Amino acid sequence: MNASTQVGWRGLPYGTALEKLSPGYFALVMGTSIMSVGFHLTGFEVLSEALLVIAVIAYVVLWALFIARAATFRAETMSDIRNPEKAFAYFTIVAGTDVLGVRLMYQGYAGVAVVLFMVGALLWFVFGYLLPWQVLMTRDGLPILARTNGTWYIWSVASQSLAIGMTALRPHFDGEARWIGIIAVMSWSVGVALYIGVSVLVALRIIHHGVTPAQFEPPYWVAMGAMAIAVVAGSNIVAMESTPMVDAVRDLVSGTVVVFWCFAAWLIPMLIGAGVWRHVLNKVPLTYVPTLWSMVFPMGMFAVASINIGRVDALPVVESIGYVALVVASVVWLIVFVAMLRGIVLMATRQRHASAVNLAVS
Template sequence: MHGRLTGIAGLTPGYFAGVMATGIVSIGAQLKGLVLLAGVLFWVALGFYAILVVLNVWRFVAYRDYVSDDFRDPARAFGFFTFIAATNVLGAALVGTGRTTLAAGLLTVSVLVWLVLGYVIPWTSVLGNQRRPMLDTANGTWFIWVVASQSIAVVAAGLEPVYHHLRNELAILAVFAWSVGVVLYAACAVFVALRVMLYPLEPRHLDPPYWVSMGAVAITIVAGARIVEMEDAPMIDVTRDLIAGLSVVFWAFATWLIPVLVAAGAWRHFIHRLPLRYVPTMWSLVFPLGMYSVAGIYLGRADRLPVV
């Protein structure tokens, strides 16, 4: 019992990445017509999500000091954004199977949490943190902030065909979240690049969350492709061509990143012989690969690019 309680106290904020990974593979299977596999993975993801919600609520109530420490730790705090992304990955899967009412509910929850955490986490972990310098704590988990933003755009765009009376509002939300995500990616990329260039980089530092740098681009592509497919609305009309073009650019960049990340993994595990063992952050590797596959499907369809 004591060990179980200790495990809950030390629960990693980014554990919802497991739901993200399972959910996106389910969506990819659904798009490829593998209905049975998609259904099984969806229910696994949903069960995983429910368990994590219960455990995290327990942790917030019973172990507030641990949670507070996580919010102040710039190397861990951005992992809380995985809750938003996981919620919307499930929402996107529900949209794909016609369960739009539940998807709309999940979107509402995620937007509210996003609006709060989007200001709280940068302040508690970085801006309001007395620790200086701060750049040496930047890592791949910072890109989860981008993933959370873009996941909102994906679900908002997916719900638009069903909620015609909210077309303008959903268009504004989708474009707003997509745009914020793009700017956040640029900011996170600068911080992480500076950390890599200015501070020693050891094999243990290049952990799986660095793959989120590619996954964040991939979900930006998915969100862009879904926005391009939305019906005419004032916000869509003025941004459709821009988003369509940038989505192709982002796809090229995401594709370019994959060999870089594979090489980094080889440098970490084969050259420096760092043991390959399971850690919770391993889920951060699965999600980007699944999202990249889904991004190619959506982008090729939206922009009529069979090669993608």
């Protein structure tokens, strides 16, 4: 695409917004879908189905926008894919696809869910090799370690989301379905390994380069969300029907999920404290940015993980914590959603004003 065509697209209504579309915007689908799952588990079906509708609409619209951006702003898209601070946010596409598929499976749309799980598996495989390669093999003169951030944890979340998808898929296949057990255990294991690796890199970044208040963005909450989704994926694997791979690791996985939940719970006060440090002590403005959805999803996932493990392991206190977390996550979801809608309205208003001014000048 030549430069004149690119300029022409930028001149179109909302062209600049499309050009700057966040690679991690599918976190909107992740956060909304997991809230829908949470309300489904707790019996609030009206709220759950309303959120499901929003998640489906967001999923379709975002795919259209991402495809349009890739076709129209190729240079900007490739720049994001090679940017250590943005590239791993594309894994929200994988996680959003899988979590939405799980909710649709609960709703009875097994055929659609199976398609989404297959798409999620394909994207997980392609992105899992393409994105890290692009990031690590591309050199722009800036140290990669200094640009490691919370979005890197989404790689682990995507792996765990695929594991959950496979456990939801298993009851719909007759026989052993060994390949489902293999993919479920492999993606869960890879997700755990990636979490450890990313945590080491993030710790090294903080030790050697530090993190300013402005740099401590909402995706760091995914450090907690990645543990919470590992709890859900692990407990689902433990509950799976027998396959050789699942049987080989069932005891091991069963022994980790409570530990993972405890670690996720331990991280929450730290993340809240970091938010106070960022916004209260250092006066970083609290305004809407798309990455806020990367904070909504971990909160919703922690609620679902708590309810799930509380029921599976007969831990009523943990289940009660899950109910409280679901209420908090609901409030946060609503605030972020309203802020997003407000931003869209303001953008549309500015666009209409600019169009009126241009028309008057011409």
